[in-house]
Amino acid sequence: MNVCPKRFSCCWGLLLLLFWSPLAFAGDAPLAGDPFAEDSAPEGLAQGAEASADRQSSNRIWSSFVQKGWLESRNQLRLRDGRAISTRQRLWLEGGYNFRTASTPGGAGARPDITPSLFLSGRLDADMAAASFSDDVNDVSAALQEAYCTVDGQYADFFVGRKMVRWGTGDGINPLDLINPQDHRDPFSSGRSDNRLPVFLGQAAFSLPAVGPFEALSLQAVLVPLAQVTKVPGPGSPWETPSIRHIRQAAAEGRFALEEQDLPSSWFNDGKYMAHLSTTLHGWDLGLAAFSGPRNSPVLASMPDAAGRPVVRPQSPGMAAVGLNFAKGLEQSTLRGELGLKPAYPLQVRGRPDFERSDMLEGVIGLDRTFSLNRYLNLQYYTTHIQDAGKLGQSCWAHGMTYEISDQFLQDDLKLGVSGIVGFSGQGWTLQPYAEYKFGDDWLLAFSIMLFGGNGSGAYGQYGDSDFATLRIRRTF
Numbered sequence: 001m002n003v004c005p006k007r008f009s010c011c012w013g014l015l016l017l018l019f020w021s022p023l024a025f026a027g028d029a030p031l032a033g034d035p036f037a038e039d040s041a042p043e044g045l046a047q048g049a050e051a052s053a054d055r056q057s058s059n060r061i062w063s064s065f066v067q068k069g070w071l072e073s074r075n076q077l078r079l080r081d082g083r084a085i086s087t088r089q090r091l092w093l094e095g096g097y098n099f100r101t102a103s104t105p106g107g108a109g110a111r112p113d114i115t116p117s118l119f120l121s122g123r124l125d126a127d128m129a130a131a132s133f134s135d136d137v138n139d140v141s142a143a144l145q146e147a148y149c150t151v152d153g154q155y156a157d158f159f160v161g162r163k164m165v166r167w168g169t170g171d172g173i174n175p176l177d178l179i180n181p182q183d184h185r186d187p188f189s190s191g192r193s194d195n196r197l198p199v200f201l202g203q204a205a206f207s208l209p210a211v212g213p214f215e216a217l218s219l220q221a222v223l224v225p226l227a228q229v230t231k232v233p234g235p236g237s238p239w240e241t242p243s244i245r246h247i248r249q250a251a252a253e254g255r256f257a258l259e260e261q262d263l264p265s266s267w268f269n270d271g272k273y274m275a276h277l278s279t280t281l282h283g284w285d286l287g288l289a290a291f292s293g294p295r296n297s298p299v300l301a302s303m304p305d306a307a308g309r310p311v312v313r314p315q316s317p318g319m320a321a322v323g324l325n326f327a328k329g330l331e332q333s334t335l336r337g338e339l340g341l342k343p344a345y346p347l348q349v350r351g352r353p354d355f356e357r358s359d360m361l362e363g364v365i366g367l368d369r370t371f372s373l374n375r376y377l378n379l380q381y382y383t384t385h386i387q388d389a390g391k392l393g394q395s396c397w398a399h400g401m402t403y404e405i406s407d408q409f410l411q412d413d414l415k416l417g418v419s420g421i422v423g424f425s426g427q428g429w430t431l432q433p434y435a436e437y438k439f440g441d442d443w444l445l446a447f448s449i450m451l452f453g454g455n456g457s458g459a460y461g462q463y464g465d466s467d468f469a470t471l472r473i474r475r476t477f
Helices: 005-018 043-052 057-063 241-251
Strands: 068-076 084-098 113-124 140-153 156-163 199-207 215-224 273-282 283-293 301-305 310-316 318-330 332-346 356-373 375-386 396-409 414-423 427-441 443-453 468-476
Touching: 301 332, 301 356
Parallel strands: none
Antiparallel strands: 068 084, 068 468, 084 113, 113 140, 140 156, 156 199, 199 215, 215 273, 273 283, 283 318, 301 310, 318 332, 332 356, 356 375, 375 396, 396 414, 414 427, 427 443, 443 468
């Protein structure tokens, strides 16, 4: 796909905006809810929205909703051939608004019976380099990210809209993080940033009375009426795996027919349902979870057509999961773990485009610790057991470790670290050294290198030719 000069002009226009610091609507005062501020809290956004409600009506909508945002230039270079795989220029805006209601008797500090609120976030992207590889990415795109309404009550909170739901205690691998799909266009993102996509859902959280030694009981339920799943990378994408590439080549040679991915299409029948019960017991945070719905990552399935020729189609079969998680604070450390059982879980058969079902048990346990003030260590050990691994052409046990080590220098403005994953059962490994430097409260300069290695058929080794470097410049307002 050729890139014309007009498209480059849009990219450079956003770059110029990045260095245009006196944004008229941003102001010079710090914004409530800024995630880059040191002591930000989730409720800060709501507090800023309440304060802005007292301003003049002509400024009320803009001041209430545009609480913060940022401009970022992120550029990724593939080390193998020096080709840019992403030159994403992004404008991000988000904000919220609290609608005041009457408080219950009890003085000025009494909590309202019901507090409705609204949260919105959206982005405008230009990425000519990624668009030149495949049709997965457009030259210029705009999208509404999260957009949901919240109703906070004394004993229950309700959420409706496009939202992220992050469950699990693991920092690298979470067996029960099953609601939001992965962004197939940017699966490794910066290597450490979130690469999940929000989905339309309804969520309820109930505060329950304490029972015996169990404190702070709460029950959460999530309904996704039409599941969203991870899509297969398009032809030519930098993240097209060797196995998918070989499948497409074989289909082009006429050995079988390859159809488009079968995405969930039936409301509620193809929905996701999850419940989570959490409590505190003698200083331990404990949780139980149950899930039912389509598998996030697709598998290949094949069946013969009328002429007897195999027809292959990526799909996301239904699955179920139950699990538990725990976390315990130990002075400057946190011990955390998670265990998930997935009965009759759909798994890809090695060497042929089909899947089989087998019970699978996943676990992760880890420790993170802060030494002195800023030196940080995080180690997470994970393991997987597949009961009927023989019919899948896989081994019964697989295990490995995720890690991150970092420290801060120059009055905490410079952060240096390394993170990654090491598979002990042929999955391969990743290694990402990184550096982040903050200029005041508004500017961030970050550089990282993402390296892959190991067996070419492993989960991470298959990306051995995709090592890349990332440079990010961000202006927060």
